[in-house]
Amino acid sequence: MERVKTAQLYQNAEAFSGKAITVCGWVRSVRDSKTLGFIDLNDGSCFKGLQVVFEADKVDNFAEIAKFNVGSAVCVTGQLLLTPQARQPFEVHASSVRLEGASTPEYPLQKKRHSVEYLRTIAHLRPRTNLFSAAFRVRSAAAYGIHRFFQERGFVYVNTPLITASDAEGAGEMFRVTTLDQTNPPRTPDGKIDFSKDFFGTPASLTVSGQLEAECMAMAFGQVYTFGPTFRAEKSYTQRHAAEFWMIEPEIAFADLEDVMQLAEAMMKYVIRYVMDTCPQDLDFCNKFVDKGLLDRLQNVLDHDFAHVSYTDAVELLKKNNDHFDYKVEWGCDLQTEHERYLTEKVFQRPVFVTDYPAGIKAFYMRANPDGKTVAAVDLLVPGIGEIIGGSQREERLDVLQEKMQELGMNEKEYWWYLDLRRYGSACHGGFGLGFERLIMYLTGIQNIRDVLPFPRTPGSAEF
């Protein structure tokens, strides 16, 4: 008698055919007539469950089993039979069904449809539902696919710090991190908070990006990537923003914007293919019940080269359709989601790289183009989402970077280490940031970022 996972059975049922096996999991439903019953058992190892057949003359607790509440934890031992004619490919004929942990009729996940809004209030239980089990399994596979992609190519995974005394992009509201007594903090003689007494001896915050530190590592290892949490303290209540989310930030040396785009396209295709290969049951469910065009859209991405367009040309294309948009497009404006989606969904009908944005709407570290107006920035727009990746070639010229920082009133002294990278063996380099939750939304069709994070952090919400 072998302890097995349902996933093993779906991978190779023949190997277990006719054998006695034990499967432990949770009861999704129980049906019974007088002497025969069925349990839909799910052990979480894959999306689909296992049909357990129990018969009055084969188990010694038939009446008990028939009364199991939904959500009960049970261990089933029995013989695996292939059932190629039936709706499910195999079933277990139980010789023993042992209750591991009971459930109650008050179990919040009875067999019916629940709203995602309600399920968010029981984040500790919702991974037991079809939707969230699929979402988080896809999340796990996508994370691993990303690691595989970079590791196979020799990238070094680097953990950039989360607590920081500098504000990476000079933009975005940040969470303060402190151990000072908030009620009566130590103060300097002039009444200000005395941060010299705080844990780090200086004001500290949660990072909004690991890019600048990743650049340090890229100038040592050539190719690196981060994969870690990132924070934004914006009181945003949209479906697309969370206060705590995960980012992937590769950075490559001796590379220009073209190399950055090639890397981004290869990575996106690799991850999509990896998740399609490893999570077919989960994606099938999403394709049926979340977003009916999902699988076609993903396959379409694999089958075509990504499009390329300059910001300047994109603006010309959009201006012709300004009557479609709430925000009218003009050269120099930041593209809104409605514009991004129009470009990728209507104009190009596939993922598109938009390059060379006006310097004024992009970060200080992006490389100035020869035209004096634009920078070597790139956003990747995908159907259904809009921007999923933002990247750039970085300004590797010390004098140009210093001039830019002065122009923006930035304090060079705070960035001495970042400038050092341009003093000692500078090299053209670039990278991008991929919002991991945006990727999971893209891979599942789920529309709300709260539903792809196990325990989402949003304004007013950090309970559990």
Added chain:
Amino acid sequence: MERVKTAQLYQNAEAFSGKAITVCGWVRSVRDSKTLGFIDLNDGSCFKGLQVVFEADKVDNFAEIAKFNVGSAVCVTGQLLLTPQARQPFEVHASSVRLEGASTPEYPLQKKRHSVEYLRTIAHLRPRTNLFSAAFRVRSAAAYGIHRFFQERGFVYVNTPLITASDAEGAGEMFRVTTLDQTNPPRTPDGKIDFSKDFFGTPASLTVSGQLEAECMAMAFGQVYTFGPTFRAEKSYTQRHAAEFWMIEPEIAFADLEDVMQLAEAMMKYVIRYVMDTCPQDLDFCNKFVDKGLLDRLQNVLDHDFAHVSYTDAVELLKKNNDHFDYKVEWGCDLQTEHERYLTEKVFQRPVFVTDYPAGIKAFYMRANPDGKTVAAVDLLVPGIGEIIGGSQREERLDVLQEKMQELGMNEKEYWWYLDLRRYGSACHGGFGLGFERLIMYLTGIQNIRDVLPFPRTPGSAEF
């Protein structure tokens, strides 16, 4: 002419023999005579560098090359020649050496030994040194090895939240996370801070463990693991503690303490083997210059089963040697590092699991043993480090857990969701936490946690 990484050459030099290749990297040293010179070039793709031979009659800028400062970024094109008789297995005979970014004589990493203390002050440059290049490459490989281990076994990777309104272990000082104005925070009529106006509407902190949330996920997926940052706001100045570090926390359902130990042993051996296979150059360096017994010790771990001893028996063994210890051992005391290392290094001479600790020194969620005194806890001790893993079987019995929480004066209402796991389909389960930096110290022999974190956060230190 093909752009290649040095690592590719060390993997299969024959494939490039006689061919024209281009390698881009940083100059570690330049030597020259009148017409012949050598560059030690390192591109970060592997530990070892590439010898570049440049000759006055083959390149058009011999004099310029000969004056390159250490740290310069260059791109070299030339023919790869195998040199089986020489100290290095191959070299490149340059037809072109192009300066990508200059360095200066002030470059802080001149070719001499620097103290690790000094190198910590230039964390942005130290990954370009032998020691830190090895440490961070091992770190990357170990991280991937861990993901591989769990993914191959069907574990679901889960991202537990970092910002939390609850204190997971009820222990350990935590960082407060806030967006309130610290100088003049909003106050309630009785003068307290009005946290209802803070970002999350309640006091929030940085997590000290994702375990409780991981338990929620394990009760849906059966087998899960976390791998993410964790925080401790303790003003500890030891070599073993950082304020921000990474943890791996697997959690398995329908599993007891024995299963937890089997998982931990399998994981440790897998990761050691993976790093030995993928980072031989890095480990060789560590074995030569950091810790001369390193490779023998790692091989020894692979070759033997881990030992097992109960806490009670371990205390008996230690008491016999109490004259060796600063802290004398008595049943009921927590084991200090000196005791842990004595057990694993002197008594067992291999990794050892110590099990069944007194309930009073362990966390509330650990499963009570039938003896009424101990809990089903386990620590894994390893030579050179002491404790590297701490785990337990979790208390899955609702009434026993509630009684324990009352005994400790804990507020049940704050843990309603954790208790729900015991109300609806509870199952015996357990898991452990592995401090990732401790693992890297173990794998490299590096003694200070500040030297295995790219940008360590310790009291007074969060600059970059």
